[in-house]
Amino acid sequence: MRKIFTLLKVQYSNMLEYRVEIALWAISGIIPFFMLNIWTNNNLNESININNTMLSRYFLSAFFVRQFSVVWVVFSFEEDALLGKLSPYLIQPLNPFFRYFTQHIAEQITRFPFALIIAIFFFLFNPESIWFPNLIFLFLSFISTFLSFLIQFLIQSIIACLCFWTEKASSIERLFFIPTLFLSGLLAPVASFPSYVKSWIYLTPFPYLIDFPANLLSGNKTNISVGFFMQILWILMLFPLFIKIWYEGTKKYTAMGS
């Protein structure tokens, strides 16, 4: 535990160096606001029974959830594996994924003020959508965002471990990102999906990545117990898979350039 705390401190000061970059990252996440603009500007939301205010809260929440569940471990891992930087990490008595994990958490802490600034701007343009979620829901959505982050971190770590076999795992990640983008609720709330998609989508992990936490935060209708159950179920399924692929992969690993 102390190791993790130290790592976190190191990574946080590391991340503070790159404030400008992180601010730009935060700005690049504003796609949900463009989508909101299309929805409200064309009165498309009348058909899905969500009024303008609730919809703008939904998209703002989706923005927040996305900001704090972005994962890029596969890109760091691929670089480290290709350049052979992974070898010294493997010798240390600590799974290198802890290093990446703390890196992500530290980045999220650095990102928080920028996300808040963007939210303030959002409220300036849409003053009618200001709301304060009650503390219980705030807490629940915080937990579910973290669980969403864990699911994505596990999936990407599994993909990253494929580096041991294919060397370029980031293209697999890009492939996986497409369904995440379109089905997670970042661009349109899952409630608006046609029924032939809704019938199976709740069995996949995607709606629990953004739609579920965003609904919690914005106060839109959602099934809380089922949502948490599915999130935990996916984590319990993915974690053993990750452990297995990690042990198989490290056996196969031959350091680059040595």
Added chain:
Amino acid sequence: MNKHKYLVVYTKFLHTSLASELEYKTNIIIDAITAMLSLVGSIFLLSIFFQNSGNIGGWEFEQALIIQGIYTVLNGITNTWFNPNLKEIVRHVREGTLDFVLLKPIDSQFFISFKKVAPSGFLEIILGVCLLFYCIKINQINISLNFLILSLITITCSICILYSLWFFISTTTIWFVKTWNATEVLRSFLYIGRFPMSSFSFYLRLFFSIIIPIAFITTIPSEVFLGLAKIWKIILEIFITWIFLITSRRFWLFALNYYSSASS
């Protein structure tokens, strides 16, 4: 300027980068599937918008598909040419290898913009073109000489604007070194090029016409396809393209004055 020399050099570029990319064959297949899924996803999103509404911003579904087609072609071009070269520029500046580029007896902007080609973007271009042909069929567009010339002009202009935007951002590497995130911002802005500009609110439209001219990149060529484009809009697009190309060139030459090689 010796055109022949540049042509010879470019064929060499093509040869070397294709050879190095074909090292990763499975990668190309995965990228191809990604491109297809991405197109399916955006048509799915479009169908959500249209499921309860006849048109958005005055565009019907069949017409909005044209925008998707043009976006896909342009995105393929970005992934094939602009994106891989941009990554290289960042690397050149960070590692100081830009020195070697500047010393070569060839225009540095040419070298840096066209050095690499990523063949995985080709499929996206093909997909986009197929979609466009399908759109021509379902929208019953008559192919005339006039139509061909105008659409060729506007699409070429769009490619040039896009190139200038990317090159502009890559040039800022000389001061900021890491522009990787700035390109992500541009990428997310470009994303709105998938939708008709008239479906956004007035202020967003203004922003995307004046500051970042995404409005011109996909909407005007699509209007040409439908025969709706007004002649002043096309002339305006040509004018803007010209401004962008000239300023991005000037900006590059200006930035080079500030280049101080790494570790020196």
